[in-house]
């Protein structure tokens with residue numbers, strides 16, 4: 001029964017956001033190939049699709065840039081990705097909308113309390129691959145600094161091949177000052193995890209393709 005329901009969610013997702021969990025997506029708009037993860041937060045099939053593109057040929061334990069594309073229902077308050085699959089002690093990537101415009105925010109939490117701004121990462125939102133309609137909004141951003149961070153005295157890395165465990169969180173409530181990337185937020189209603197495939201997210205011409213994005 002549960003399987004039947006789950007199958008329904010995936011079918012609904014394919015029909016709406018066009019981004020199935022685990023799928024490889026070749027995006028004609030940005031010219032990059034992404035792998036997709038999906039944070040389901042409602043039994044109706046509503047969820048946040050996360051697409052990741054990275055450079056090819058990166059050695060393990062080496063920092064690399066990441067292009068992230070988010071597709072979210074217009075109804076979300078805020079959404080977030082935790083790059084190493086836990087709320088605590090890793091870069092947190094938050095996003096919401098201010099009117100029609102995407103706002104992204106870099107944060108960090110040392111415990112299960114409100115994350116604070118984190119300057120170890122920078123996000124650049126492109127006009128390319130960023131748009132919305134009556135049901136969904138999407139944006140594309142370059143992240144510098146997401147693939148490596150320091151936890152106490154230990155430097156940690158995302159691996160450029162294989163699966164990296166990531167976490168997502170969702171709140172139906174908007175940040176109180178949506179125009180500001182340091183706005184206060186209230187706690188999530190739902191969080192979840194998946195292993196994101198980085199192997200198939202590798203792009204041979206990553207730097208040149210990214211340099212062309214507006």
Ligand code: HEM
Pocket residue numbers: 080081082085086087088092093094112113114115167168169185186187188191192
């Ligand atoms: C106002 C902001 C936030 C507050 C007050 C907050 C608070 C909490 C609390 C109290 C828990 C423990 C829940 C439990 O054990 O049942 C938790 C868990 C969690 N939170 Fe948050 N959170 C916030 C923002 C975020 C953000 C931005 C993310 C990014 C994805 C996030 C991801 C998670 C995850 C993945 C868990 C599961 C446990 C873990 O992996 O550490 N949270 N949060």
Ligand SMILES: *[C@@H]1O[C@H](CO)[C@@H](O)[C@H](O)[C@H]1NC(C)=O
Pocket residue numbers: 016017018071131132133134135136137138
């Ligand atoms: C609405 O926009 C989203 C995000 O760009 C897209 O995936 C979806 O196909 C669009 N829906 C329609 C009906 O055009």
Ligand SMILES: *[C@@H]1O[C@H](CO)[C@@H](O)[C@H](O)[C@H]1NC(C)=O
Pocket residue numbers: 104105106107117118119181182
């Ligand atoms: C907010 O945006 C500014 C300008 O892009 C940036 O320097 C700052 O790091 C951002 N802060 C957060 C918390 O994301």
